[in-house]
Amino acid sequence: MHHRLLLLRRGAMSIPPPPAPRMPGVAGGRLFASLPPPPPLQSPREVHVWYLCPDELIDRSQLDMYTELLSPSERKNALAMNGPRLQKDAMLSRALLRTTLSRYTDANIDPRSFEFKKNKFGKPEILWQSDESSMEWPLHFNISHTSSLIACGIAMDTPIGIDVEEKKRKTVKSILSLARRYFTPLEVDYLAKISDSDAQQREFIKLWTLKEAYVKALGRGFSGAPFNRFSIQLETNSRIQISKATKVCNDSASGCDYLSENWRFALAELNSSYYMSVCIEDNSRGLYSLFFLM
Amino acid sequence: MAAIAGSVVSFARPVKAVNVSPVPFAGLRKDNVAFRLHPVSQKFAVLCAAKKETVDKVCDIVRKQLVLPEGTEVSGASKFTDLGADSLDTVEIVMGLEEAFKITVEESSAQSIGTVEDAAELIDKLVEAK
Numbered sequence: 001m002h003h004r005l006l007l008l009r010r011g012a013m014s015i016p017p018p019p020a021p022r023m024p025g026v027a028g029g030r031l032f033a034s035l036p037p038p039p040p041l042q043s044p045r046e047v048h049v050w051y052l053c054p055d056e057l058i059d060r061s062q063l064d065m066y067t068e069l070l071s072p073s074e075r076k077n078a079l080a081m082n083g084p085r086l087q088k089d090a091m092l093s094r095a096l097l098r099t100t101l102s103r104y105t106d107a108n109i110d111p112r113s114f115e116f117k118k119n120k121f122g123k124p125e126i127l128w129q130s131d132e133s134s135m136e137w138p139l140h141f142n143i144s145h146t147s148s149l150i151a152c153g154i155a156m157d158t159p160i161g162i163d164v165e166e167k168k169r170k171t172v173k174s175i176l177s178l179a180r181r182y183f184t185p186l187e188v189d190y191l192a193k194i195s196d197s198d199a200q201q202r203e204f205i206k207l208w209t210l211k212e213a214y215v216k217a218l219g220r221g222f223s224g225a226p227f228n229r230f231s232i233q234l235e236t237n238s239r240i241q242i243s244k245a246t247k248v249c250n251d252s253a254s255g256c257d258y259l260s261e262n263w264r265f266a267l268a269e270l271n272s273s274y275y276m277s278v279c280i281e282d283n284s285r286g287l288y289s290l291f292f293l294m
Numbered sequence: 295m296a297a298i299a300g301s302v303v304s305f306a307r308p309v310k311a312v313n314v315s316p317v318p319f320a321g322l323r324k325d326n327v328a329f330r331l332h333p334v335s336q337k338f339a340v341l342c343a344a345k346k347e348t349v350d351k352v353c354d355i356v357r358k359q360l361v362l363p364e365g366t367e368v369s370g371a372s373k374f375t376d377l378g379a380d381s382l383d384t385v386e387i388v389m390g391l392e393e394a395f396k397i398t399v400e401e402s403s404a405q406s407i408g409t410v411e412d413a414a415e416l417i418d419k420l421v422e423a424k
Contacts, residue, residue, distance in 0.1 A: 082366065086378050146380070165382070172359055172386050181389055212381060222381065223401040 038103050041156040047278050049162065050100050051151040051270065054089050063088065066095035069111045085147075093145055096152050101126070104154055105137050123219035142216055146274065153278055161217030161279040163209040164270065167202055175204045183207065184231040184245040202275075207232055209277035210240065210265055217263060217279040229256050232265070240265035344370070344414030348395075352414045355390045359383055370411035387413075395421055 041048060057063060067075065070091065078090035098111035117127040128136045138157040144164045145151065153162035171178060175197075179188045187207055194200040210232045215225045229248050233241045242261050249256035264282040269275060353368040360377055362368065368377065374384060384407075388399050391413060397420040407413045 080373075081376050082372075082378060086376070147378070169382070171382070173389055178385070178389070182385060208382060221405050223405040226401045 047153055047155045047160060047280055049151055049153045051149055052096060053149050054092050055148060057092065067091050069098050070094050089145060093143055093150050096150055097141060097143055100152050100154060101139060104139055119219055121219055121221040121224055149274055151276060155280055158280045159217050159219060161213040163212035163216065164274050164276045165205050165209050167205060167273055167275055169205060175200050179204065182227045184228055186231040206267060206275050209275050210267060213277035213279035214263060225259055230259055240267060344411055344418050348414040348417050349410060351394060352410050355394060356387055356410060359387050359390060372410045373408055391417060397421060
Protein backbone atom coordinates (compact mmCIF):
# COMPACT_ATOMS: atom_id res chain seq x y z
CA MET A 1 0.00 0.00 0.00
CA HIS A 2 1.76 3.10 -1.15
CA HIS A 3 1.10 6.76 -0.71
CA ARG A 4 1.89 8.88 -3.68
CA LEU A 5 2.32 12.57 -3.69
CA LEU A 6 2.40 14.21 -7.05
CA LEU A 7 3.53 17.75 -7.40
CA LEU A 8 2.39 19.36 -10.55
CA ARG A 9 3.11 22.77 -11.88
CA ARG A 10 0.92 24.84 -14.10
CA GLY A 11 1.94 27.79 -16.16
CA ALA A 12 -1.62 28.39 -17.21
CA MET A 13 -4.89 27.00 -16.09
CA SER A 14 -7.19 25.51 -18.65
CA ILE A 15 -10.52 27.19 -19.08
CA PRO A 16 -13.40 25.96 -21.23
CA PRO A 17 -14.13 28.39 -24.06
CA PRO A 18 -16.32 31.25 -22.94
CA PRO A 19 -19.73 31.63 -24.49
CA ALA A 20 -19.54 33.15 -27.98
CA PRO A 21 -18.40 35.54 -29.23
CA ARG A 22 -14.74 35.03 -28.60
CA MET A 23 -12.78 38.14 -27.98
CA PRO A 24 -10.85 39.10 -31.06
CA GLY A 25 -7.16 39.72 -30.82
CA VAL A 26 -6.64 37.81 -27.62
CA ALA A 27 -3.10 36.60 -27.58
CA GLY A 28 -2.54 32.94 -27.82
CA GLY A 29 -4.90 30.14 -28.61
CA ARG A 30 -3.07 28.59 -25.70
CA LEU A 31 -5.51 30.34 -23.41
CA PHE A 32 -8.12 27.93 -24.58
CA ALA A 33 -5.87 25.03 -25.22
CA SER A 34 -6.75 22.44 -22.70
CA LEU A 35 -3.99 21.01 -20.67
CA PRO A 36 -3.81 17.25 -20.89
CA PRO A 37 -6.17 15.54 -18.49
CA PRO A 38 -4.59 15.19 -15.12
CA PRO A 39 -3.35 11.78 -14.04
CA PRO A 40 -6.26 10.11 -12.29
CA LEU A 41 -6.31 9.97 -8.55
CA GLN A 42 -5.78 6.28 -8.21
CA SER A 43 -6.49 5.74 -4.59
CA PRO A 44 -7.28 7.56 -1.36
CA ARG A 45 -3.61 7.39 -0.64
CA GLU A 46 -2.77 9.64 -3.54
CA VAL A 47 -2.57 13.39 -3.30
CA HIS A 48 -2.04 15.76 -6.20
CA VAL A 49 -0.88 19.31 -5.72
CA TRP A 50 -1.18 21.95 -8.41
CA TYR A 51 0.50 25.24 -7.90
CA LEU A 52 1.14 28.48 -9.67
CA CYS A 53 3.14 31.65 -9.14
CA PRO A 54 0.98 34.77 -9.50
CA ASP A 55 3.96 36.88 -10.56
CA GLU A 56 4.20 34.80 -13.72
CA LEU A 57 0.62 35.55 -14.72
CA ILE A 58 0.64 39.08 -16.00
CA ASP A 59 -1.52 38.95 -19.10
CA ARG A 60 -4.45 41.19 -18.28
CA SER A 61 -6.90 39.53 -20.63
CA GLN A 62 -5.95 36.10 -19.31
CA LEU A 63 -6.53 37.32 -15.76
CA ASP A 64 -9.90 38.72 -16.76
CA MET A 65 -10.89 35.34 -18.13
CA TYR A 66 -9.93 33.63 -14.91
CA THR A 67 -11.90 36.23 -13.00
CA GLU A 68 -14.91 35.44 -15.13
CA LEU A 69 -14.95 31.91 -13.72
CA LEU A 70 -15.58 33.14 -10.19
CA SER A 71 -18.91 33.46 -8.45
CA PRO A 72 -20.10 36.98 -7.66
CA SER A 73 -19.33 36.53 -3.98
CA GLU A 74 -15.81 35.28 -4.75
CA ARG A 75 -15.22 38.35 -6.91
CA LYS A 76 -16.55 40.57 -4.19
CA ASN A 77 -14.36 38.96 -1.55
CA ALA A 78 -11.31 39.24 -3.79
CA LEU A 79 -11.96 42.92 -4.44
CA ALA A 80 -12.25 43.52 -0.70
CA MET A 81 -8.58 42.61 -0.35
CA ASN A 82 -6.24 45.47 0.24
CA GLY A 83 -4.55 46.46 -3.00
CA PRO A 84 -4.29 45.04 -6.52
CA ARG A 85 -1.71 42.40 -5.67
CA LEU A 86 -3.75 40.78 -2.92
CA GLN A 87 -6.85 41.05 -5.08
CA LYS A 88 -5.11 39.26 -7.92
CA ASP A 89 -3.88 36.51 -5.59
CA ALA A 90 -7.38 36.00 -4.24
CA MET A 91 -8.86 35.76 -7.74
CA LEU A 92 -6.18 33.33 -8.91
CA SER A 93 -6.61 31.21 -5.83
CA ARG A 94 -10.28 30.66 -6.63
CA ALA A 95 -9.59 30.20 -10.34
CA LEU A 96 -6.94 27.59 -9.58
CA LEU A 97 -9.38 25.72 -7.37
CA ARG A 98 -12.23 25.79 -9.86
CA THR A 99 -10.18 24.79 -12.88
CA THR A 100 -8.43 22.04 -10.95
CA LEU A 101 -11.67 20.57 -9.66
CA SER A 102 -13.14 20.69 -13.12
CA ARG A 103 -10.24 18.73 -14.54
CA TYR A 104 -10.66 16.03 -11.92
CA THR A 105 -14.26 15.57 -12.95
CA ASP A 106 -13.02 14.83 -16.48
CA ALA A 107 -14.21 18.31 -17.38
CA ASN A 108 -17.78 17.11 -16.87
CA ILE A 109 -18.35 20.04 -14.60
CA ASP A 110 -17.60 23.53 -15.81
CA PRO A 111 -15.31 25.44 -13.43
CA ARG A 112 -17.95 28.14 -13.12
CA SER A 113 -20.52 25.66 -11.85
CA PHE A 114 -18.95 24.60 -8.60
CA GLU A 115 -20.56 25.77 -5.44
CA PHE A 116 -18.99 25.71 -2.07
CA LYS A 117 -20.08 25.65 1.53
CA LYS A 118 -18.23 25.81 4.81
CA ASN A 119 -18.32 23.16 7.47
CA LYS A 120 -19.29 24.35 10.91
CA PHE A 121 -15.72 25.35 11.66
CA GLY A 122 -15.32 27.36 8.49
CA LYS A 123 -13.48 24.85 6.30
CA PRO A 124 -14.56 25.15 2.66
CA GLU A 125 -16.03 22.09 0.91
CA ILE A 126 -17.71 21.36 -2.40
CA LEU A 127 -21.48 21.72 -2.30
CA TRP A 128 -22.91 19.17 -4.71
CA GLN A 129 -26.27 19.87 -6.27
CA SER A 130 -28.87 17.47 -5.09
CA ASP A 131 -30.60 16.87 -8.40
CA GLU A 132 -30.46 13.36 -9.80
CA SER A 133 -28.70 14.25 -13.01
CA SER A 134 -25.52 15.43 -11.39
CA MET A 135 -22.72 13.15 -10.42
CA GLU A 136 -20.63 13.52 -7.37
CA TRP A 137 -16.95 12.95 -7.09
CA PRO A 138 -15.51 12.27 -3.67
CA LEU A 139 -13.03 15.10 -4.11
CA HIS A 140 -11.42 16.85 -1.19
CA PHE A 141 -9.32 19.94 -1.59
CA ASN A 142 -7.36 22.47 0.35
CA ILE A 143 -5.63 25.66 -0.69
CA SER A 144 -2.64 27.47 0.66
CA HIS A 145 -0.83 30.53 -0.49
CA THR A 146 2.14 32.67 0.25
CA SER A 147 2.68 36.03 -1.36
CA SER A 148 4.35 34.38 -4.33
CA LEU A 149 2.85 30.94 -4.73
CA ILE A 150 -0.63 29.43 -4.57
CA ALA A 151 -1.09 25.71 -4.13
CA CYS A 152 -4.17 23.52 -4.38
CA GLY A 153 -4.11 19.99 -3.04
CA ILE A 154 -6.61 17.41 -4.27
CA ALA A 155 -7.38 14.01 -2.78
CA MET A 156 -10.06 11.43 -3.24
CA ASP A 157 -12.19 10.25 -0.35
CA THR A 158 -9.93 11.65 2.32
CA PRO A 159 -9.73 14.99 4.10
CA ILE A 160 -6.64 16.92 3.15
CA GLY A 161 -4.71 19.88 4.51
CA ILE A 162 -1.90 21.72 2.79
CA ASP A 163 0.34 24.58 3.80
CA VAL A 164 3.05 26.36 1.88
CA GLU A 165 5.61 28.76 3.24
CA GLU A 166 8.73 30.47 1.98
CA LYS A 167 11.76 28.66 3.39
CA LYS A 168 13.40 31.91 4.28
CA ARG A 169 10.37 33.64 5.73
CA LYS A 170 11.54 35.98 8.42
CA THR A 171 9.52 36.27 11.58
CA VAL A 172 9.22 39.44 13.62
CA LYS A 173 9.42 37.47 16.84
CA SER A 174 12.32 35.17 17.60
CA ILE A 175 11.94 31.53 16.60
CA LEU A 176 12.24 30.21 20.14
CA SER A 177 9.82 32.75 21.57
CA LEU A 178 7.25 31.73 18.95
CA ALA A 179 7.90 28.07 19.65
CA ARG A 180 7.62 28.53 23.40
CA ARG A 181 4.34 30.37 23.01
CA TYR A 182 2.69 28.05 20.47
CA PHE A 183 4.52 24.72 20.15
CA THR A 184 4.95 21.79 22.52
CA PRO A 185 7.93 21.37 24.86
CA LEU A 186 9.17 18.50 22.69
CA GLU A 187 9.24 20.76 19.65
CA VAL A 188 10.86 23.63 21.55
CA ASP A 189 13.63 21.26 22.66
CA TYR A 190 14.15 20.10 19.10
CA LEU A 191 14.51 23.66 17.85
CA ALA A 192 16.60 24.85 20.79
CA LYS A 193 19.24 22.24 20.03
CA ILE A 194 19.88 23.71 16.58
CA SER A 195 22.75 26.14 16.92
CA ASP A 196 22.77 27.60 13.42
CA SER A 197 20.07 30.27 13.32
CA ASP A 198 19.26 29.81 9.63
CA ALA A 199 18.87 26.07 10.10
CA GLN A 200 16.75 26.67 13.17
CA GLN A 201 14.53 29.06 11.25
CA ARG A 202 14.10 26.53 8.44
CA GLU A 203 13.16 23.75 10.88
CA PHE A 204 10.65 26.08 12.50
CA ILE A 205 9.06 26.75 9.13
CA LYS A 206 8.92 23.01 8.41
CA LEU A 207 7.19 22.35 11.70
CA TRP A 208 4.89 25.29 11.18
CA THR A 209 3.71 24.06 7.79
CA LEU A 210 3.29 20.50 9.06
CA LYS A 211 1.21 21.65 12.01
CA GLU A 212 -0.84 23.98 9.82
CA ALA A 213 -1.47 21.20 7.32
CA TYR A 214 -2.73 18.94 10.10
CA VAL A 215 -5.07 21.58 11.52
CA LYS A 216 -6.40 22.35 8.05
CA ALA A 217 -6.88 18.65 7.30
CA LEU A 218 -8.81 18.17 10.54
CA GLY A 219 -10.95 21.11 9.50
CA ARG A 220 -11.71 22.35 12.99
CA GLY A 221 -9.87 25.64 12.86
CA PHE A 222 -6.88 26.79 14.83
CA SER A 223 -8.71 26.64 18.13
CA GLY A 224 -10.04 23.17 17.33
CA ALA A 225 -6.55 21.77 17.32
CA PRO A 226 -4.30 24.11 19.27
CA PHE A 227 -0.70 23.81 18.24
CA ASN A 228 0.51 23.10 21.74
CA ARG A 229 -1.58 19.95 22.06
CA PHE A 230 0.18 17.86 19.44
CA SER A 231 3.81 17.36 18.55
CA ILE A 232 5.28 16.70 15.18
CA GLN A 233 8.61 15.00 15.04
CA LEU A 234 10.86 14.94 12.04
CA GLU A 235 12.78 11.71 12.30
CA THR A 236 16.08 11.05 10.67
CA ASN A 237 14.68 8.43 8.30
CA SER A 238 12.36 11.08 6.85
CA ARG A 239 9.39 9.74 8.71
CA ILE A 240 7.09 12.37 10.10
CA GLN A 241 5.41 11.44 13.31
CA ILE A 242 2.51 13.07 15.10
CA SER A 243 1.63 12.50 18.73
CA LYS A 244 -0.62 14.13 21.26
CA ALA A 245 1.08 16.19 23.91
CA THR A 246 -0.35 14.15 26.75
CA LYS A 247 0.48 16.44 29.62
CA VAL A 248 -1.13 19.44 28.00
CA CYS A 249 -4.10 17.35 26.95
CA ASN A 250 -4.61 16.03 30.45
CA ASP A 251 -4.39 19.52 31.89
CA SER A 252 -6.77 21.15 29.48
CA ALA A 253 -10.47 21.39 30.11
CA SER A 254 -11.54 20.06 26.77
CA GLY A 255 -8.90 17.38 26.48
CA CYS A 256 -7.74 16.20 23.11
CA ASP A 257 -10.45 13.75 22.17
CA TYR A 258 -10.81 15.07 18.67
CA LEU A 259 -7.11 15.08 17.96
CA SER A 260 -6.34 11.90 16.14
CA GLU A 261 -2.99 10.50 15.20
CA ASN A 262 -3.95 8.49 12.10
CA TRP A 263 -2.77 11.10 9.69
CA ARG A 264 -0.02 10.92 7.11
CA PHE A 265 2.32 13.74 6.27
CA ALA A 266 4.51 14.72 3.41
CA LEU A 267 7.00 17.54 3.43
CA ALA A 268 8.38 18.76 0.16
CA GLU A 269 10.46 21.57 -1.23
CA LEU A 270 8.95 23.53 -4.06
CA ASN A 271 11.00 25.52 -6.53
CA SER A 272 13.83 25.35 -3.99
CA SER A 273 12.24 28.31 -2.21
CA TYR A 274 9.29 26.85 -0.40
CA TYR A 275 8.37 24.18 2.05
CA MET A 276 5.07 22.51 1.47
CA SER A 277 3.36 20.17 3.87
CA VAL A 278 0.49 17.90 3.00
CA CYS A 279 -1.58 15.95 5.47
CA ILE A 280 -4.23 13.33 4.74
CA GLU A 281 -6.19 11.00 6.93
CA ASP A 282 -5.08 7.45 6.81
CA ASN A 283 -7.11 4.49 7.86
CA SER A 284 -4.87 1.84 6.49
CA ARG A 285 -2.18 0.13 8.42
CA GLY A 286 0.03 -0.28 5.42
CA LEU A 287 3.48 1.05 4.87
CA TYR A 288 3.66 4.26 3.02
CA SER A 289 6.22 5.82 0.81
CA LEU A 290 6.31 9.12 -0.94
CA PHE A 291 7.01 9.93 -4.53
CA PHE A 292 7.67 13.36 -5.86
CA LEU A 293 7.13 13.87 -9.53
CA MET A 294 7.78 17.12 -11.30
CA MET B 295 -4.35 30.14 3.55
CA ALA B 296 -4.86 31.17 7.11
CA ALA B 297 -6.43 28.62 9.35
CA ILE B 298 -7.32 31.27 11.85
CA ALA B 299 -10.15 33.68 11.70
CA GLY B 300 -12.15 31.46 9.41
CA SER B 301 -15.38 33.21 10.26
CA VAL B 302 -15.76 36.92 10.39
CA VAL B 303 -18.32 38.59 12.55
CA SER B 304 -19.58 41.85 11.19
CA PHE B 305 -21.56 44.15 13.37
CA ALA B 306 -23.04 47.58 13.44
CA ARG B 307 -20.77 50.51 14.09
CA PRO B 308 -20.42 51.02 17.82
CA VAL B 309 -22.58 53.82 19.07
CA LYS B 310 -21.99 55.79 22.22
CA ALA B 311 -25.07 55.63 24.43
CA VAL B 312 -25.94 58.90 26.13
CA ASN B 313 -28.01 59.52 29.24
CA VAL B 314 -27.58 56.00 30.48
CA SER B 315 -26.13 55.34 33.90
CA PRO B 316 -22.85 53.47 33.72
CA VAL B 317 -23.13 49.72 34.09
CA PRO B 318 -20.38 47.13 33.95
CA PHE B 319 -19.97 45.57 30.54
CA ALA B 320 -18.38 42.35 31.69
CA GLY B 321 -20.06 39.37 30.09
CA LEU B 322 -21.81 41.50 27.50
CA ARG B 323 -22.63 39.43 24.43
CA LYS B 324 -22.71 40.93 21.03
CA ASP B 325 -26.31 39.97 20.41
CA ASN B 326 -27.99 41.41 23.48
CA VAL B 327 -27.57 44.25 25.92
CA ALA B 328 -27.21 43.94 29.66
CA PHE B 329 -28.99 47.14 30.65
CA ARG B 330 -32.32 48.77 30.05
CA LEU B 331 -32.59 51.78 27.85
CA HIS B 332 -35.13 54.56 28.04
CA PRO B 333 -37.50 54.08 25.15
CA VAL B 334 -36.26 55.95 22.13
CA SER B 335 -37.93 56.48 18.84
CA GLN B 336 -35.13 55.02 16.72
CA LYS B 337 -33.69 51.56 17.15
CA PHE B 338 -29.96 51.30 17.45
CA ALA B 339 -27.51 48.63 18.49
CA VAL B 340 -25.36 49.46 21.45
CA LEU B 341 -22.16 47.53 21.59
CA CYS B 342 -19.07 47.46 23.66
CA ALA B 343 -16.98 49.92 21.66
CA ALA B 344 -13.28 49.44 22.00
CA LYS B 345 -11.26 52.35 23.30
CA LYS B 346 -9.71 54.49 20.62
CA GLU B 347 -6.25 54.15 22.16
CA THR B 348 -6.57 50.38 21.99
CA VAL B 349 -7.66 50.44 18.37
CA ASP B 350 -4.77 52.77 17.50
CA LYS B 351 -2.27 50.55 19.26
CA VAL B 352 -3.59 47.46 17.47
CA CYS B 353 -3.33 49.26 14.11
CA ASP B 354 0.23 50.15 14.95
CA ILE B 355 1.19 46.55 15.75
CA VAL B 356 -0.57 45.29 12.62
CA ARG B 357 1.26 47.79 10.41
CA LYS B 358 4.60 46.73 11.81
CA GLN B 359 3.90 43.01 11.48
CA LEU B 360 2.56 43.16 7.95
CA VAL B 361 5.05 45.80 6.80
CA LEU B 362 2.25 47.70 5.15
CA PRO B 363 3.15 50.40 2.67
CA GLU B 364 2.94 53.98 3.91
CA GLY B 365 -0.53 55.36 3.52
CA THR B 366 -2.29 51.98 3.74
CA GLU B 367 -5.52 52.59 5.56
CA VAL B 368 -5.83 50.53 8.70
CA SER B 369 -8.80 51.17 10.95
CA GLY B 370 -11.12 49.35 13.32
CA ALA B 371 -13.05 47.87 10.44
CA SER B 372 -9.97 46.44 8.70
CA LYS B 373 -10.04 42.66 8.37
CA PHE B 374 -6.74 40.93 9.00
CA THR B 375 -7.15 38.60 6.06
CA ASP B 376 -7.97 41.49 3.71
CA LEU B 377 -4.71 43.12 4.77
CA GLY B 378 -2.89 39.98 3.68
CA ALA B 379 -2.22 38.46 7.08
CA ASP B 380 -1.70 34.74 6.97
CA SER B 381 -1.77 32.43 9.97
CA LEU B 382 1.84 33.05 10.94
CA ASP B 383 1.27 36.82 10.78
CA THR B 384 -1.83 36.43 12.89
CA VAL B 385 -0.10 34.53 15.67
CA GLU B 386 2.72 37.06 15.65
CA ILE B 387 0.20 39.88 15.89
CA VAL B 388 -1.54 38.12 18.78
CA MET B 389 1.82 37.66 20.51
CA GLY B 390 2.61 41.33 19.93
CA LEU B 391 -0.71 42.30 21.47
CA GLU B 392 -0.12 40.00 24.44
CA GLU B 393 3.24 41.64 25.07
CA ALA B 394 2.01 45.19 24.57
CA PHE B 395 -1.01 44.81 26.83
CA LYS B 396 0.34 42.16 29.21
CA ILE B 397 -2.53 39.73 28.58
CA THR B 398 -2.92 36.14 27.40
CA VAL B 399 -5.20 35.35 24.50
CA GLU B 400 -6.67 31.85 24.30
CA GLU B 401 -6.81 30.11 20.92
CA SER B 402 -10.59 30.03 21.01
CA SER B 403 -10.74 33.81 21.44
CA ALA B 404 -8.04 34.37 18.83
CA GLN B 405 -10.04 32.48 16.27
CA SER B 406 -12.96 34.88 16.54
CA ILE B 407 -10.83 37.92 15.83
CA GLY B 408 -11.55 39.03 12.30
CA THR B 409 -10.99 42.76 12.41
CA VAL B 410 -8.82 45.25 14.27
CA GLU B 411 -11.91 46.26 16.23
CA ASP B 412 -12.47 42.65 17.32
CA ALA B 413 -8.92 42.48 18.62
CA ALA B 414 -9.22 45.82 20.42
CA GLU B 415 -12.49 44.80 22.08
CA LEU B 416 -10.98 41.53 23.26
CA ILE B 417 -7.95 43.35 24.62
CA ASP B 418 -10.07 45.85 26.54
CA LYS B 419 -12.05 42.97 28.01
CA LEU B 420 -8.93 41.05 29.04
CA VAL B 421 -7.25 44.14 30.47
CA GLU B 422 -10.40 44.96 32.42
CA ALA B 423 -10.51 41.44 33.82
CA LYS B 424 -6.96 41.56 35.17
